[in-house]
Amino acid sequence: MALRSTGLSHDEIFSALHALKANDVRWREGRAFTLTYSAGPDVLAVAEEAYRTFSTENALNTDAFPSLRTIQADVVTIVTDWLQGGTDAAGFMTTGGTESILLAVKGSRERGRRERGISAPNVVLPTSAHAAFEKACYYFGLESRRIAVNDDWRANPHAMADAVDDNTVLIVGSAPQYPQGVIDPIPVIAAMAAERGINCHVDGCMGGVTLTYLARLGHHIPPWNFTVDGVTSISVDLHKYGYTSKGASVIAYRNKQLRSYQTYLTDNWLGGMYGSSGIMGTKGGGSMAAAWAVMNFLGDEGYMRVTAAARHAAEELVAGITARPTLRLRAEPDSTLVSFGAGEPESLDIFAVADALWKRGWYLDRQGPPPSLHCTVNAVHEGKIPAFLADLDAAIDDVVNASASGVQGAYGTIE
């Protein structure tokens, strides 16, 4: 559409914007098992008001906005406490998991270059590690060495060790990995990195908040955070299980020395000294303030409650899937991510099931190999699983009856 010559009124604008949402997935009702997270209307209201309060403020230069310096420091401290990072831990807020991972990779490349003169760096990571690592290697000129996972979908540290050489600057593990929701053997991976004096990043984008509180709730969680020797950085997305507005993640480092490799400074232009902590120049204050607000609104007790709700819903979903021979659970989830494919008969087209579910208003991620559906179960799904399972049965019936054929679909899109 071309820009109109005279503007619309405030009311016209908002009725048009709300009309645009007509065909969007109804995430407030728990019908999205991906892309959105909700801890309820009261949390959302706090996030949105905080966002509005800081939508014009700019964290590019916090000399002008000491408010945002404080907000960032508070948020990073809460997250490094969750990660048991101690007093040396340091970090920055970023705009999301991808930016946190880009920075971890860039910092590893920089450390390898400065400390060991590496000019052709590589990263050793399991096939399950998030696509953002691939993007980072591509953007910053590192070789990605993907190593097949074990039968239980966890990283295979022995095979990873074989791929490490003198040019390796980073070894990666996830807690949990996105596709099947299991935690990699972080202590073994981190020890491999420590032995060589190189970085080990733990991708806690999904698990950073949830695993912290699941452990507090008494679940057995294998070691994955800064208590593990050799872990140099961890990413934690607040706009996922922190239940805040989009555009908020933290990249945390074991100490300031490790963090120093991610920042950028230049005076090679006519605008004077320019420094930035991350990828962004101008950095919106809205998502930072929303994160601060939601964390302080929920508090420790609130996170215990929403984590328990999400885990309960995930366990209910797992029980529903394992009770259905037409489906096969990919792995018992270590956190709240649930992935499943076709059981018996294996000819059931699981992507056609996703199509049939979407016709009924449920949106799931499709992934592979192997062809699977993926559910990011969160607090919004509490009480919604029985209705979902009923529609899942109806969707499977539709597919079996019509022998319809679905398409794989994608986690992200380029338009």
Ligand SMILES: *Cc1c(COP(=O)(O)O)cnc(C)c1O
């Ligand atoms: C979501 C996610 C990312 C990427 O984060 P974005 O916020 O989508 O940029 C990275 N790793 C894992 C495990 C994730 O779940």
